[in-house]
Amino acid sequence: MSELSGMKGKTLVITGATKGIGKAVAEKFAQNGVNIAFTYNSNKEIAQEIASDLEAKYGIKAKAYPLNILELDEFKPLFLAIDEDFDRIDFFVSNAMIYGRPVVGGYGKFMRLRPKKGLTNIYTATVGAFVSGSQEAAKRMDKVGGGAIVTLSSTGNLIYIENYAGHGTNKAAVEAMSRYAAVELGEMGIRVNAVSGGPIDTDALKAFTNYEEVKAETIKRSAVNRMGKPDDLAGSVYFLCTEEASWITGQTLVVDGGTTFR
Numbered sequence: 001m002s003e004l005s006g007m008k009g010k011t012l013v014i015t016g017a018t019k020g021i022g023k024a025v026a027e028k029f030a031q032n033g034v035n036i037a038f039t040y041n042s043n044k045e046i047a048q049e050i051a052s053d054l055e056a057k058y059g060i061k062a063k064a065y066p067l068n069i070l071e072l073d074e075f076k077p078l079f080l081a082i083d084e085d086f087d088r089i090d091f092f093v094s095n096a097m098i099y100g101r102p103v104v105g106g107y108g109k110f111m112r113l114r115p116k117k118g119l120t121n122i123y124t125a126t127v128g129a130f131v132s133g134s135q136e137a138a139k140r141m142d143k144v145g146g147g148a149i150v151t152l153s154s155t156g157n158l159i160y161i162e163n164y165a166g167h168g169t170n171k172a173a174v175e176a177m178s179r180y181a182a183v184e185l186g187e188m189g190i191r192v193n194a195v196s197g198g199p200i201d202t203d204a205l206k207a208f209t210n211y212e213e214v215k216a217e218t219i220k221r222s223a224v225n226r227m228g229k230p231d232d233l234a235g236s237v238y239f240l241c242t243e244e245a246s247w248i249t250g251q252t253l254v255v256d257g258g259t260t261f262r
């Protein structure tokens, strides 16, 4: 698919590729000859190892940059740093997500939500980071005649997941925002879509207080009787960025192993 799709030599910018879904997405693009500029937050050493591994395995250029998605002013200098190292930007994937202390007041039952604390942080990390990252990416894509943007979303905005109200509502918001972006960036040749994943076995899911329960329920609900893996989403994100998806924009692709309908 890589040669046919003309992906070789293009550049992906992706947030949060030290592990989980982001790491799998970065690897998928690298396998197809795409250069990778990715961000880390706390795992600098791991990020540098990943960059070296991707370069050695796939003969592409890969570089890691620090970014805290709660500090939206960091996006401008991030992209300026990427400009120094890469000659073009073709794809942007808004993937990183906060967990732990910053989501206190946002991850929890409805009556415990604290709009001014964790809930606002989840908005910043989900919608704010998508907007700030996509704006910077779009300016660069415009210079090369277009590109593709994908935001990660979650089926927790379609079905009830305990304690997930803060994340679920912000995923619904980022899907809506991606449709607005799709309409307005289309004239630059930029397509914008979302991939809405069902539960995927990553550290973010392990941070759920009811992780074992969610895992068991996912396997039970899944039409293919198993838990989701990061690679299950990586192929869809990649597809949406290829020429094969040239008429797909403003859409959310639900990739959930059949769990949502059940």
Ligand SMILES: NC(=O)c1ccc[n+]([C@@H]2O[C@H](COP(=O)([O-])OP(=O)(O)OC[C@H]3O[C@@H](n4cnc5c(N)ncnc54)[C@H](OP(=O)(O)O)[C@@H]3O)[C@@H](O)[C@H]2O)c1
Binding pocket: 015, 016, 017, 018, 019, 020, 021, 022, 039, 040, 041, 042, 043, 044, 067, 068, 069, 070, 094, 095, 096, 097, 098, 099, 152, 153, 154, 155, 196, 197, 198, 199, 200, 201, 202, 203, 204, 205
């Ligand atoms: N797991 C699921 O079930 C699932 C399902 C559907 C959609 N999603 C979505 O997929 C995306 C990735 O989730 P995941 O499960 O792969 O997560 P993950 O394995 O926990 O990875 C999170 C990534 O985000 C980075 N990060 C954490 N805090 C950050 C901050 N303040 N600023 C910048 N980066 C930060 C981490 O970097 P460091 O390691 O350097 O700290 C890491 O690279 C999220 O948008 C999530 O909502 C997940």
